[in-house]
Amino acid sequence: MTQRKIISFENIRVACRSCSLNALCLPMGLSSDDIEKLENVIKRSRPLQRGEHLFYSGEHFHSLFVVKTGSVKTYTPSTEGGEQVLGFHLPGELIGLDAINQNFHSCSARVLETSAICEIPFQRLEELASNLPSLQHQLYRLLSKEIVEEAEMLMLLGKxxxxxxxxxxxxxxxxxxxxxxxxxxxxxxxxxxxxxxxxxxxxxxxxxxxxxxxxxxxxxxxxxxxxxxxxxxxxxxxxxxxxxxxxxxxxx
Amino acid sequence: MTQRKIISFENIRVACRSCSLNALCLPMGLSSDDIEKLENVIKRSRPLQRGEHLFYSGEHFHSLFVVKTGSVKTYTPSTEGGEQVLGFHLPGELIGLDAINQNFHSCSARVLETSAICEIPFQRLEELASNLPSLQHQLYRLLSKEIVEEAEMLMLLGKxxxxxxxxxxxxxxxxxxxxxxxxxxxxxxxxxxxxxxxxxxxxxxxxxxxxxxxxxxxxxxxxxxxxxxxxxxxxxxxxxxxxxxxxxxxxx
DNA sequence: AGATTTAATTGACTGGGATCAAGAGATGCC
DNA sequence: GGCATCTCTTGATCCCAGTCAATTAAATCT
The missing domain is CATH 1.10.10.10 (Winged helix-like DNA-binding domain superfamily/Winged helix DNA-binding domain)
Incomplete structure (x- = not known):
């Protein structure tokens, strides 16, 4: 049921340029040249089945993930089986940003239905971003967007x-x-x-x-x-x- | 009471290297050389009095701010005078990260007591970060940290x-x-x-x-x-x- | 197909915290 | 200084949503 993670026995090259999500996803607003460079960094694994995890809370951080099809929930497992669901993620949404802070995932991510996932090794992304200001800016924006969305959620829960x-x-x-x-x-x-x-x-x-x-x-x-x-x-x-x-x- | 913002008639050069906060603040973990470059970007204005604002929700985004002394609250004003307080910020903490997303501040920041504030023009910071990988990483970390902290707050409010x-x-x-x-x-x-x-x-x-x-x-x-x-x-x-x-x- | 487990619905009851209200300190303003 | 305003505290009451419980409906297993 809760099987271990992605075994990327088949790293298909991703073609962001022909992906219908590229207007919503990481490549948003990048030039065609820049998107090509991004593609070289992204990996895609076999589809994951309902219940499988992208990562677990506490696990070492190496990659960000993007939902390509399907949906994913992120949650913090608390002591005694309880959990707090942090979000439900749809195609084009970036997951794992919380882990940059401490190089550990601070939440777990679990697939809600059969889903295709793109994996982005963070170190390579960071290197690429140093050389592509528009990608660097896009990353800052996506991090900031997550902050804004969580703030809206705080309002919802608080008031x-x-x-x-x-x-x-x-x-x-x-x-x-x-x-x-x-x-x-x-x-x-x-x-x-x-x-x-x-x-x-x-x-x-x-x-x-x-x-x-x-x-x-x-x-x-x-x-x-x-x-x-x-x-x-x-x-x-x-x-x-x-x-x-x-x-x-x-x-x- | 709610006066308009910082009038930087006196942009004192900031000396992060001699600031007692440099182990907590943006310069955390940077080399002395890199901190010097950062200093050239940072501005400090006159102290703000209780009730003054760093910025208002909806205002155009140009700078991040760091509390040097004193304290600041951030909040989203909602219709009809209500508000949701998002956080209380102590010396060394970075404010305004939510604004990167849309180039607008999505919350307001108000000083709770007489406070000294450092201002960091974001565009210059971003340019500097392109050339200083350790600063770039530090920025990603601080954004990520904010995400983690808000997630902890979601847990508190939800459960x-x-x-x-x-x-x-x-x-x-x-x-x-x-x-x-x-x-x-x-x-x-x-x-x-x-x-x-x-x-x-x-x-x-x-x-x-x-x-x-x-x-x-x-x-x-x-x-x-x-x-x-x-x-x-x-x-x-x-x-x-x-x-x-x-x-x-x-x-x- | 039948048995077992899990998810969802609905009802009855309860309680934590909101709301309403009143009074006591602080703080600010002429 | 004295009046007004704002903040904080404490009490009384109420209500929204949680908890407990029972039933039904799906999904999963063999």
């Missing part, structure tokens, strides 16, 4: 009600799927109710009850892990989204 | 009780003061109860009650903003600190 949290989660997920060319109103949840609750600081039962209520109130229809959003404006209102948010929040 | 939150806050503050050569058991809180509560996702009244209770139970004595910790082990227990934490959490 918002259960209803606002789940609504905000669904709206945010919908937007992220949209950026990847998928439906914003009709999608599949790759994580369990338990994991959603853990992520949002809520009990499973609360999450379940809220799904039922959102359905009763015709904001969405839910069948097991399949969600159809029926009223996005309604959900946004529940999420307490203030439409005065400046446009710079929209990016990537 | 811990009010008692655990306040105890953890005090233990953490004590440790950070200790690293700066100050007393770990006897210190002054530069922030209000309200700000502590906001930061920890608690009501002011809850914070106040907990201070009283911790005092009744002889874990500490508190007089207004002055705190004396009487039983650090006791507080650590309240904080739910598992002493099995590996040593790599201890750094900086």
């Amino acid at each position: 918002r009600s259960a209803e606002e949290r789940l609504a905000a989660f669904l709206v945010s997920l919908s937007q992220r799927l949209g950026k990847r060319g998928l439906s914003t109103t009709d999608f599949h949840l790759s994580m369990s109710r338990h994991e959603i609750g853990n992520y949002l600081g809520l009990a499973v039962e609360t999450v379940s009850r809220l799904f039922s209520r959102f359905q009763d109130e015709n904001f969405l229809s839910v069948d097991r892990k399949h969600v159809k959003i029926l009223s996005m404006p309604g959900l946004e209102t529940l999420a307490g989204i203030t439409p005065d948010q400046p446009s710079w929040r929209e990016s990537n | 811990r009780s009010a008692e655990e939150r306040l105890a953890a806050f005090l233990v953490s503050l004590s440790q950070r003061l200790g690293k700066r050569g100050l007393s770990t058991t006897d210190f002054h809180l530069s922030m209000s109860r309200h700000e502590i509560g906001n930061y920890l996702g608690l009501a002011v009244e809850t914070v106040s009650r907990l201070f009283s209770r911790f005092q009744d139970e002889n874990f500490l004595s508190v007089d207004r903003k002055h705190v004396k910790i009487l039983s650090m082990p006791g507080l650590e227990t309240l904080a739910g600190i598992t002493p099995d934490q590996p040593s790599w959490r201890e750094s900086n």
Whole structure:
């Protein structure tokens, strides 16, 4: 079930230039020449199955990872089997940035469904970035973006009600799927109710009850892990989204 | 009260090499030569008074800031006067990393007491980092460190009780003061109860009650903003600190 | 296909912490 | 100095969401 990690017996050369994610992913905004140099550094391994880990908390840090297809959750295992889910990661998202600090991973990363993953040896990336200012800047940006997103999450956990949290989660997920060319109103949840609750600081039962209520109130229809959003404006209102948010929040 | 920002009419050259913080701050681990190059980039302005801002949310990003003396809080102002406090920053800590992402500050930074601040124009820092791999790495590390710290905060807000939150806050503050050569058991809180509560996702009244209770139970004595910790082990227990934490959490 | 385990839903109850309210100190302002 | 404002403390009450418990529905195993 929780098998050991990537055995890269087959390091396929990655072609970022022909990858549909390159507008969202690390190569975002780089020149074609620079992307080519980046490709030489990136490795791709066999697909991982649900339950496999990219890395474990405490493990030595050597690579960052990017989801190519599928989804991944990151979490900090706490003593006594408990855990705190830190995030759910969709295609194009970079994982492992927390590990640069101490050369150890401070969280674990587990695949939620069969997923293809790109691996980026950090030292080689760092060397490359020294010579490519635009890549260096892109890396700073991605680190900074993670900080901003976690800060938004702090706000959610510190100030918002259960209803606002789940609504905000669904709206945010919908937007992220949209950026990847998928439906914003009709999608599949790759994580369990338990994991959603853990992520949002809520009990499973609360999450379940809220799904039922959102359905009763015709904001969405839910069948097991399949969600159809029926009223996005309604959900946004529940999420307490203030439409005065400046446009710079929209990016990537 | 909320005056506009730093008017650097007097850009004193900063001498990081003779600054007592250089073991904690940006220069950490750099060679003396590299620190000298860094000094050429850093500006210092007149001291700021309580209530003045380093920057406001939404403002254009040009510089990072480091607290030299005093303390600063960062927060995201939300609609209707509410706010979420994101952090309290002590000498040697870098502020503004969230702004790299979008070239806008996504939070505001306000001085809690008269403070000296070093300003680091980011573009010049970035250029310098391209040529100094150790500085480049240090920057990645500091960004990563912020991510780890926010993740720890997510855990606190998502899973811990009010008692655990306040105890953890005090233990953490004590440790950070200790690293700066100050007393770990006897210190002054530069922030209000309200700000502590906001930061920890608690009501002011809850914070106040907990201070009283911790005092009744002889874990500490508190007089207004002055705190004396009487039983650090006791507080650590309240904080739910598992002493099995590996040593790599201890750094900086 | 049937047995076992795990995930999800729903109901009943409880409690931690928010909210409301009042009073006591501080601090700032003419 | 004295009035006003803001901060902090303490008490009383309430309610949101957690916990406990039971049922149903899926997924996994053999």
